[in-house]
Amino acid sequence: NSKVIQTPRYLVKGQGQKAKMRCIPEKGHPVVFWYQQNKNNEFKFLINFQNQEVLQQIDMTEKRFSAECPSNSPCSLEIQSSEAGDSALYLCASSLGGTGQLYFGEGSKLTVL
């Protein structure tokens, strides 16, 4: 059973609407990752954090995607203005850092109508 908790499991949005997903990493894991898995099973790394600081992120030049991992609160991934192409499974994972294995949540499946 996954100890990385993602909510909501499913969300349905209209185009242009905001979509927000949350993730509680496994206890004691300082590193958090967000991946996007599309219907073709292609994974796209979005961003990772160590504690509250961004380690790496894709070029979010569109600025529609934002993420944060505040202390003592769940991490979150937000899409400001959803587009049909954003429909995907958004996976959160956490790790102890370094080359430690990633533990994945069950994902938040976003459908943009």
Added chain:
Amino acid sequence: AQSVTQPDARVTVSEGASLQLRCKYSYSATPYLFWYVQYPRQGLQLLLKYYSGDPVVQGVNSFEAEFSKSNSSFHLQKASVHWSDSAVYFCALSMHYNQGKLIFGQGTKLSIKP
């Protein structure tokens, strides 16, 4: 650029038969390699991992994988599959310098015939 290739998009085997799912990687140094399984409507679960040492690694549910540096491969094997092994399997690579970020293969969907 680093990459992972799973050449078989779909594999079908009979229950009780042996299984091999193929994975090839491209990376100039020794990678860290993983196999994950994804059941319908679920996240990814780790089956096994290779960091160094013995090239044959054992995982959960009697899965094992063999790392081959010469062939740049990390094939997953199981001696006797069960219907519950039906799922999508992903091979993934991590490099020592990239904070554990994973590069995934395209996945292999495994179907088990009764």
